[in-house]
Amino acid sequence: KAGVTQTPRYLIKTRGQQVTLSCSPISGHRSVSWYQQTPGQGLQFLFEYFSETQRNKGNFPGRFSGRQFSNSRSEMNVSTLELGDSALYLCASSNSAYGETQYFGPGTRLLVL
Amino acid sequence: GDSVTQMEGPVTLSEEAFLTINCTYTATGYPSLFWYVQYPGEGLQLLLKATKADDKGSNKGFEATYRKETTSFHLEKGSVQVSDSAVYFCALIRNSGNTPLVFGKGTRLSVIA
Numbered sequence: 001k002a003g004v005t006q007t008p009r010y011l012i013k014t015r016g017q018q019v020t021l022s023c024s025p026i027s028g029h030r031s032v033s034w035y036q037q038t039p040g041q042g043l044q045f046l047f048e049y050f051s052e053t054q055r056n057k058g059n060f061p062g063r064f065s066g067r068q069f070s071n072s073r074s075e076m077n078v079s080t081l082e083l084g085d086s087a088l089y090l091c092a093s094s095n096s097a098y099g100e101t102q103y104f105g106p107g108t109r110l111l112v113l
Numbered sequence: 114g115d116s117v118t119q120m121e122g123p124v125t126l127s128e129e130a131f132l133t134i135n136c137t138y139t140a141t142g143y144p145s146l147f148w149y150v151q152y153p154g155e156g157l158q159l160l161l162k163a164t165k166a167d168d169k170g171s172n173k174g175f176e177a178t179y180r181k182e183t184t185s186f187h188l189e190k191g192s193v194q195v196s197d198s199a200v201y202f203c204a205l206i207r208n209s210g211n212t213p214l215v216f217g218k219g220t221r222l223s224v225i226a
């Protein structure tokens with residue numbers, strides 16, 4: 001069974017631009033979560049989607065948004081990029097039940113100049 | 114709120130040495146506990162997990178036991194290899210309610226030949 005895939009793997013943007021990242025979960029998984037990883041803040045939860053609905057949201061500004069499609073694929077968007085948005089963005093998928101094991105993709109490394 | 118505390122790194126060991134990485138947690142109820150590993154330039158890989166008290170998770174020679182009385186989930190390996198060099202994250206998730214994974218700050222392990 002294929003794992004979680006994320007595209008693109010690397011991205012360079014400039015301040016003020018916007019970016020869209022994509023995540024395809026493991027087949028059959030309906031929950032997709034997004035995390036931001038930085039050296040200073042570690043791993044921080046962004047949001048979680050299940051059946052096209054945002055089920056949980058972390059403490060990030062409204063510039064960070066996401067969505068999930070009917071095939072469970074998910075995208076996250078960051079508008080008006082700031083230097084501090086440079087990070088590794090990780091997507092994880094799991095079965096629908098709460099507390100289930102989450103499986104991570106390889107991440108998208110975003111550099112904002 | 115829920116939290117995970119890991120021992121500070123980096124940890125440097127010689128090949129074949131014994132490894133212990135301490136992890137303690139604070140959580141409401143009885144969460145599931147995980148160890149994830151992150152190799153350079155990659156996403157997180159699930160290393161092992163335990164879902165209830167006294168469970169022992171094991172994989173690739175690594176072990177951790179869910180200790181409710183001490184709220185701990187220490188990672189151990191009897192004989193480390195150079196290929197074990199990575200960052201190790203302890204994490205928890207509640208088994209009820211809609212809550213995300215909560216991670217420790219990670220412990221960097223370097224194994225030298």
